[in-house]
Amino acid sequence: xxxxxxxxxxxxxxxxxxxxxxxxxxxxxxxxxxxxxxxxxxxxxxxxxxxxxxxxxxxxxxxxxxxxxxxxxxxxxxxxxxxxxxxxxxxxxxxxxxxxxxxxxxxxxxxxxxxxxxxxxxxxxxxxxxxxxxxxxxxxxxxxxxxxxxxxxxxxxxxxxxxxxxxxxxxxxxxxxxxxxxxxxxxxxxxxxxxxxxxxxxxxxxxxxxxxxxxxxxxxxxxxxxxxxxxxxxxxxxxxxxxxxxxxxxxxxxxxxxxxxxxxxxxxxxxxxxxxxxxxxxxxxxxxxxxxxxxxxxxxxxxxxxxxxxxxxxxxxxxxxxxxxxxxxxxxxxxxxxxxxxxxxxxxxxxxxx
Numbered sequence: 001x002x003x004x005x006x007x008x009x010x011x012x013x014x015x016x017x018x019x020x021x022x023x024x025x026x027x028x029x030x031x032x033x034x035x036x037x038x039x040x041x042x043x044x045x046x047x048x049x050x051x052x053x054x055x056x057x058x059x060x061x062x063x064x065x066x067x068x069x070x071x072x073x074x075x076x077x078x079x080x081x082x083x084x085x086x087x088x089x090x091x092x093x094x095x096x097x098x099x100x101x102x103x104x105x106x107x108x109x110x111x112x113x114x115x116x117x118x119x120x121x122x123x124x125x126x127x128x129x130x131x132x133x134x135x136x137x138x139x140x141x142x143x144x145x146x147x148x149x150x151x152x153x154x155x156x157x158x159x160x161x162x163x164x165x166x167x168x169x170x171x172x173x174x175x176x177x178x179x180x181x182x183x184x185x186x187x188x189x190x191x192x193x194x195x196x197x198x199x200x201x202x203x204x205x206x207x208x209x210x211x212x213x214x215x216x217x218x219x220x221x222x223x224x225x226x227x228x229x230x231x232x233x234x235x236x237x238x239x240x241x242x243x244x245x246x247x248x249x250x251x252x253x254x255x256x257x258x259x260x261x262x263x264x265x266x267x268x269x270x271x272x273x274x275x276x277x278x279x280x281x282x283x284x285x286x287x288x289x290x291x292x293x294x295x296x297x298x299x300x301x302x303x304x305x306x307x308x309x310x311x312x313x314x315x316x317x318x319x320x321x322x323x324x325x326x327x328x329x330x331x332x333x334x335x336x337x338x339x340x341x342x343x344x345x346x347x348x349x350x351x352x353x354x
Contacts (some may be wrong), residue, residue: 116159183331
């Protein structure tokens with residue numbers, strides 16, 4: 001039996017679509033636990049309406065005071081009857097065979113969790129299409145490589161399946177970071193469990209459609225991952241415990257801390273050298289070469305993921321503008337985290353395009 005836990009805080013625009021999609025999943029033995037985390041809109045009313053329409057009565061509704069996503073997921077896990085728990089977001093739709101494809105990995109007793117494949121559903125403007133390309137090339141294919149090397153480093157919030165006994169063993173989600181999924185993943189890895197990636201277990205999510213909302217999301221992700229790394233930093237200097245986990249942690253440190261700064265510095269450096277020494281033509285051909293390589297890489301990723309080929313046209317903008325903006329956002333997040341500036345969780349405004 002699988003218990004699907006859906007944390008919901010002011011998800012009135014999307015919760016109906018999410019629950020309806022769950023009821024059509026191709027799996028015989030599952031329950032849905034919706035944790036209303038103190039919503040102030042019509043979320044609870046809509047959950048009850050969908051639950052009443054299910055003839056199999058698979059939806060259970062729990063209402064609690066607002067305590068954040070980690071609190072809601074832990075609360076749902078404590079009420080779960082399944083041996084396995086699937087945690088997701090309130091703005092997520094799952095592919096019909098997602099549970100069937102994920103559950104098979106638990107035949108291996110060393111596997112503690114399965115990470116799903118996250119895709120952007122609301123591809124309505126340039127920004128959301130750029131995110132769709134990012135999720136395909138920068139997340140799905142990277143996670144496929146990590147899965148091949150047995151080095152999956154994050155179980156994503158929209159689709160993460162766990163052994164219930166494992167969640168109890170590691171104490172569930174903690175409340176001391178803004179990246180509870182990253183923190184939990186590290187706790188699982190350092191407890192000696194394996195994490196696998198299942199590309200056919202797809203979670204479709206609503207991504208930010210406005211730039212300010214996107215930057216707020218990435219700012220929180222950056223500070224949250226940095227908080228998780230600092231929390232588990234003792235493992236950065238202990239390769240004897242697990243060489244694989246040692247590599248994973250240093251990879252995450254590079255990706256979170258070093259890459260944004262080096263990427264921005266490299267861009268500024270090449271532009272400066274090109275203009276200062278009259279090498280504008282070489283600068284153009286350098287950019288053209290990188291763009292061609294990007295198009296080839298993106299095309300491969302899109303074909304492997306059986307995705308929309310029209311996303312290829314966003315590659316030049318993705319590399320030249322989008323990635324730079326995101327890296328700048330990350331740099332500000334890193335600096336402010338080390339300065340100890342306060343921040344709030346923030347709530348992504350839903351647009352109801354599920």
